[in-house]
Amino acid sequence: VYRGKQKAEQNFWVYALYVLYYPQLVAGPIERPQNILWQFHQSQPYDWARIKSGLLLMAWGMVKKVVIADRLALAVDPAYADPATANGPTLIVATIFYSFQIYCDFSGYSDIAIGASRVMGIKLMENFNAPYLARSITDFWRRWHISLSTWFRDYIYIPLGGNRVSGLLTSRNTLIIFLISGLWHGADWKFVVWGGLHGGYLIASQWLTRRTPAEPLPATVYTKAMVPTGWLLTAWQLVGTFALVSMAWVFFRAASVADGWLIWQKMGAGLLHLNQPLSLTLNPAETTLAVGLIGLLLLKDSRVSNDVQLPDRAFWPVLIGLVLACYFLGVFTANQFIYFQF
Amino acid sequence: MSKSRFRWLMAALFAALIVLGQSAPLQRLLDERGWVPRQYAYGDLYNMTNLRAYREDNFETNAMVPLAERPTRKFSNVNFYVIGDSFTDMDTSYYAGAHNGHTWTGGHVDTLQPANGRTRPGRKQIMVIEFIERVLQERLYWPDYQDVYIDRGIAVAGHKPVIVPKAEQPVPWYRWRFGEQINQRLEFLLFNFKPILWFKEQKSQLMYSAFGRVHAGELIDGKLFYDIEAADWSRQSAFIPIADRQIDSLVTNLNTIRNHYLRAGLDEVYFCFIPNKATIFNYHRPDYNHQIERLEAHPRLEAPLLTMIDTLRARPDWYHTGDGHWNRDGRRYFLRRVNDLIADWHNGKPPKGHILR
Numbered sequence A: 001v002y003r004g005k006q007k008a009e010q011n012f013w014v015y016a017l018y019v020l021y022y023p024q025l026v027a028g029p030i031e032r033p034q035n036i037l038w039q040f041h042q043s044q045p046y047d048w049a050r051i052k053s054g055l056l057l058m059a060w061g062m063v064k065k066v067v068i069a070d071r072l073a074l075a076v077d078p079a080y081a082d083p084a085t086a087n088g089p090t091l092i093v094a095t096i097f098y099s100f101q102i103y104c105d106f107s108g109y110s111d112i113a114i115g116a117s118r119v120m121g122i123k124l125m126e127n128f129n130a131p132y133l134a135r136s137i138t139d140f141w142r143r144w145h146i147s148l149s150t151w152f153r154d155y156i157y158i159p160l161g162g163n164r165v166s167g168l169l170t171s172r173n174t175l176i177i178f179l180i181s182g183l184w185h186g187a188d189w190k191f192v193v194w195g196g197l198h199g200g201y202l203i204a205s206q207w208l209t210r211r212t213p214a215e216p217l218p219a220t221v222y223t224k225a226m227v228p229t230g231w232l233l234t235a236w237q238l239v240g241t242f243a244l245v246s247m248a249w250v251f252f253r254a255a256s257v258a259d260g261w262l263i264w265q266k267m268g269a270g271l272l273h274l275n276q277p278l279s280l281t282l283n284p285a286e287t288t289l290a291v292g293l294i295g296l297l298l299l300k301d302s303r304v305s306n307d308v309q310l311p312d313r314a315f316w317p318v319l320i321g322l323v324l325a326c327y328f329l330g331v332f333t334a335n336q337f338i339y340f341q342f
Numbered sequence B: 001m002s003k004s005r006f007r008w009l010m011a012a013l014f015a016a017l018i019v020l021g022q023s024a025p026l027q028r029l030l031d032e033r034g035w036v037p038r039q040y041a042y043g044d045l046y047n048m049t050n051l052r053a054y055r056e057d058n059f060e061t062n063a064m065v066p067l068a069e070r071p072t073r074k075f076s077n078v079n080f081y082v083i084g085d086s087f088t089d090m091d092t093s094y095y096a097g098a099h100n101g102h103t104w105t106g107g108h109v110d111t112l113q114p115a116n117g118r119t120r121p122g123r124k125q126i127m128v129i130e131f132i133e134r135v136l137q138e139r140l141y142w143p144d145y146q147d148v149y150i151d152r153g154i155a156v157a158g159h160k161p162v163i164v165p166k167a168e169q170p171v172p173w174y175r176w177r178f179g180e181q182i183n184q185r186l187e188f189l190l191f192n193f194k195p196i197l198w199f200k201e202q203k204s205q206l207m208y209s210a211f212g213r214v215h216a217g218e219l220i221d222g223k224l225f226y227d228i229e230a231a232d233w234s235r236q237s238a239f240i241p242i243a244d245r246q247i248d249s250l251v252t253n254l255n256t257i258r259n260h261y262l263r264a265g266l267d268e269v270y271f272c273f274i275p276n277k278a279t280i281f282n283y284h285r286p287d288y289n290h291q292i293e294r295l296e297a298h299p300r301l302e303a304p305l306l307t308m309i310d311t312l313r314a315r316p317d318w319y320h321t322g323d324g325h326w327n328r329d330g331r332r333y334f335l336r337r338v339n340d341l342i343a344d345w346h347n348g349k350p351p352k353g354h355i356l357r
Helices: A012-020 A033-040 A048-081 A088-119 A137-143 A145-156 A166-184 A189-214 A228-255 A257-272 A282-301 A310-327 B001-022 B024-033 B044-049 B059-063 B115-121 B133-140 B144-149 B173-177 B180-190 B194-211 B244-263 B278-284 B289-295 B309-314 B328-346
Strands: B075-084 B097-104 B125-134 B217-220 B223-226 B270-275
Touching: A048 A088, A048 A145, A048 A282, A048 A310, A088 A228, A088 A257, A137 A145, A137 A189, A137 A228, A145 A166, A145 B024, A166 A189, A189 A310, A228 A257, A257 B059, A282 B194, A310 B024, A310 B194, A310 B278, B001 B024, B001 B180, B001 B270, B024 B180, B044 B217, B044 B223, B059 B217, B059 B328, B125 B133, B125 B244, B133 B144, B133 B244, B133 B270, B133 B289, B133 B328, B217 B278, B223 B278, B244 B270, B270 B289, B289 B309
Parallel strands: B075 B097, B075 B125, B125 B270
Antiparallel strands: B217 B223
């Protein structure tokens, strides 16, 4: 309203609905008034295609939460509860699992919120866009918790000058928003470290990409044959980005900075001793299922949009299949959504 | 039916479900009328795990001492009090005292009867406190045991709470009127019917056979137990170590409880330590901590004991398959023990000795 982008809402009930809109009240997506207020003023006609799409998204969100995230939590929680006794390879697997757990947990909630809203005729913004298919950290932040990232961008980063200032100031601005982003998750140093790491990644990326076009690294550093191209390059970028993001998640999930540091050390040592036996609390069958589900998730992210439209003959089997998967494969251990605490 | 009517009907149906899910008294009413299935109709362990192999279809029959076998003789010169929970929570008409009171642990529902002593000189007052093995670990090692067993035990005139209770927060009206456990209530309301149980059983079986997991339960050698009394992560497990100094402090706490009731005018306070189902079947395990045996043999424990551990170990068939409690045979045995105790006091020959077998 102050910036003139939105008229002040005069209708108390519409304003109250905006503030209390239950699908996204607890954990987002963080909707801005200009995206949503106008929708509350319109009547929403019955649209079966839209309802089907919303129901499918809700069901998929539930699968992500109870089948994938809560199953991965069964392996992650014990390893992170006592990192001193877990070996390196176990912590590596637990960290990879946690990366997918938090994604499925949080994006699952967003899917349910967006789907429920879609059923009622209200369009909420997308909050995730296949973040683990990102090929750089910058790309990752365009795909992860989009509603918060864009909020930070518009309300903090750009007012500070964004990237239209000197390189040093751009780096400062980047670091500031990521440190604030860390603190937004809680008053704990571990979140500051998590935010600082991402800030550091992006600053490094900004400096590298600034110099690359103008000043390529000397040819003696690496030969052309060593530069990966094609699918190898893509794979390298995907894996590299995922590894950096996962390294940062360690501090997000650990009980303290000290625990996070210990896990880093053990994971580093574990890379040299990958033959150590895994001590996961999931049995081999469930570990295999968990890995398969992660594969399915990535496949879905790469191939199927969140706005999929199915004909009735396909809709019902898919919906019933997802519901049955939730019931029969779901882990119901009363795990709250992780982002309910933030 | 018109579309609009259908919508209103559905809205009314779901509103009714929400109200029923919110309201404990309404749900109790449905349960009493038999309109919804009883939650523990097939045993509490089955209720939690839904493993078909542990469903006792005749659970209610197995659980209750038949009417014909219940003692009818009352002893008018003995008042009998029990503090305990589900093992001893039986119809108090089973007990043979003139006054028979059962106070749920921490429940504060019975009052010591000082007037009887004056109006009927010579009437004896005796008490049995039941401690389940895992409950000792849950409550008795910690300072708030006084709150549970003394301040909220059987009400004693003039007793001031030792533990100052936390300031009671005013309960908002919506919490007072509507319970918080709506999910659980709705589950009981909607998903305890037999056809639904089939789905639950399939899921439980899948989880167990494919992933080796049993929800809230622990399967050892084909026997089903509560996970909290058998799993290695649980502080209430009988298979985690307990140091001697912990047992010493437990004995001090138990003596404090007994002395409180003796000072209040009771003639005797007996303790009855009831083993977990898990230790009835697994007491040979090397990691078993022998908590009850160490307590019963402790030289500083002052209370006479109504010991049951040896008898129960010899009769594992006195336990339910799909429930953590003893069945009607176990109940009958406990009942006989307390009624014999009351009879002994009635006859003026209170039993002697530390351990009553």
